[in-house]
Amino acid sequence: MRIEPLGTGGYHPNEVRHTACFLLPELNIAFDAGTAAFRLSERLQSKELHLFLTHPHWDHIIGLTYLYVPMLLKQIETVHLYGNRHTLEAVKTYLFSEPTFAHMPDFQLVELDAIESRQLTIGTSTIHWQPLPSHPGGSMAYLVDDGTKRFAYVTDTYVDETYDDFIRGADLLIHECYFSDETSEWAEKTSHSYLTQVAELARRTEVGQLLLTHIDPRENSEAPWDLSHARTIHPNIDYARDLQTVQL
Template sequence: MRVEFLGTGGFHPNEKRQTACIMLPEIGLVFDAGTSTFRVAQHIQTESLDLFLTHAHLDHICGLTYLITLPLTGRIKNLRLHGRTEILDAVREHLFADMVFPVAPPFEFHELKDTGELTLPSGDRIEWMKLTHHPGGSTAFKLHLKNHVFAYVTDTTVDHSYKDFVHEADTLVHECYFPDSKKTWADRTGHTHSTPLANLAKDANVGRLIAVHIDPLDESDDPIGIKGMQTIFPNITVAEDGLSLDLI
């Protein structure tokens, strides 16, 4: 089972990273729909897509408009959009307002409660919980594959309210917008910085940590100070667009 990191930046695209979208093509699963969502078309392997939104900020939803061509051209039969009710309401009322994007979306909207779980068409189970430390809140997801637990957490400051939720995940994909030197900005904007994330990965005993949602203003090779993080938790990768990993 592969996971494709289509977009690994936060806020706005830069020359190195588009904004959030992660796809597991073999089971037709997509997390978030940022500017990198145009890349979904290259990876389709299923008749239907199930897309789960963490929240409704533009860097996570603007690509929904790009996906409209897939059902309209017959590339996929069904596009199911899952999100908490207030997220889907924001998408319907604002992103798909007549004056913003005047094409009726051929999506099935599936509203999620604040916490819950469901079984995907593939038979795999997905769980979620609402997070409260980002403006408007976000949603953490955990996918139970046959031999692998995959968790995706973005747009939040690190706290221990979701430590149990990600406990012993084989792969934790987590935002790390800022290095420790920008802690003030992280706290002000409801985002993560390096050391608390490394501590979370260690305390939750995850298998490996993949950092995403990187600050688009920093295009250097080491935007979050990985060596310092690795003194706390060694198995860290800072994702770039195009990263493709096996979940085994």
């Protein structure tokens, strides 16, 4: 399985990171449509895209508007857009509405609440999801299983134990880490995560590799904090970086 982080920043873009978007090019699957979504069309290996949204905060959906032109030009012919009802309603009502951006592209909307099993199959891969309640309005954790490797994507949440079982043993966990340990008091206030608690989560759930994303955008550096202490908790931790390629 190949994963391409296209946007690894927090709320707004900065000099080194765009906001959330992750592409699995072999599977035509992406997660979130932040400002990095402008990078999707030229990297897709198919004219069909399966795009899963975690929640409707602007840093995760604004890039849906960037798909308008590639769809008009038929560079992308079909976008299946997945999210819970609340997320899809927010996209329709607030993002694509007069006078901000009147025309919603012809997305095929899939409400995840309607699928009781909380899983669906795309090609030979299975996508699982679990709601994360701590963030304002909630967020959604995702896990992709291609039969050989398992990749989990978790963002916009305070770390708790409610999704330990969901991510347990994943080969790769990409998890948000908005705050360093020095600014950790902001994590619970804003329902985001900080470094040591994410490292401890990776250790207790025995994931193979942890990449940190949704980094505080005031940190204009690819590697803003020293990870040596975190690596004593779990040895395989690094920052996710825009435009890197991760091969599992």
